[in-house]
Amino acid sequence: MATLFVNNNGSILTADAPTIHPGNRGHLYGDGVFESIxxxxxxxxxxxxxxxxxxxxxxxxxxxxxxxxxPAFLRKKSLNYYECQISPKEEGVACH
Structure with a gap:
């Protein structure tokens, strides 16, 4: 099965890595903004x-x-995330 990745505040992590602190306001109250690109x-x-x-x-x-x-920053991050999804790196190697 392919490894899935998520972008959490600019860091690309495996989808099973915890990314939200339990005391995070967005986690507690549902605050947040997201876009699917x-x-x-x-x-x-x-x-x-x-x-x-x-x-x-x-x-x-x-x-x-x-x-x-x-826009330039998010374009770069989107493409990096896309590259990690279509050609995941070896286990233990982070995508940035």
């Missing part, structure tokens, strides 16, 4: 719109966001 032919689609929606959603729930969350 479709990738076709190795390119994330409409990344600028995804980033805009994500940042607007974060603002609505008064979530602090990092200044480096830009």
């Amino acid at each position: 479709r990738i076709m032919a190795g390119k994330p689609l409409n990344i600028e719109n995804h980033v805009k929606r994500m940042l607007e959603g974060a603002k609505v729930i008064k979530m602090r966001t990092a200044s480096f969350y830009t």
Whole structure:
């Protein structure tokens, strides 16, 4: 069975790794913002719109966001995550 990965705050981890601290507000109260980004032919689609929606959603729930969350940053992270999913690295080797 293929290894699945998740992106948690910029770190790519195996899907079975714990990623949320039990005291995390999002975990306790369901706060959060997420986007599913479709990738076709190795390119994330409409990344600028995804980033805009994500940042607007974060603002609505008064979530602090990092200044480096830009379309370019998320495009790079999306492609890296995609690469980890389609060609997982050897066990014990992290995808970044």
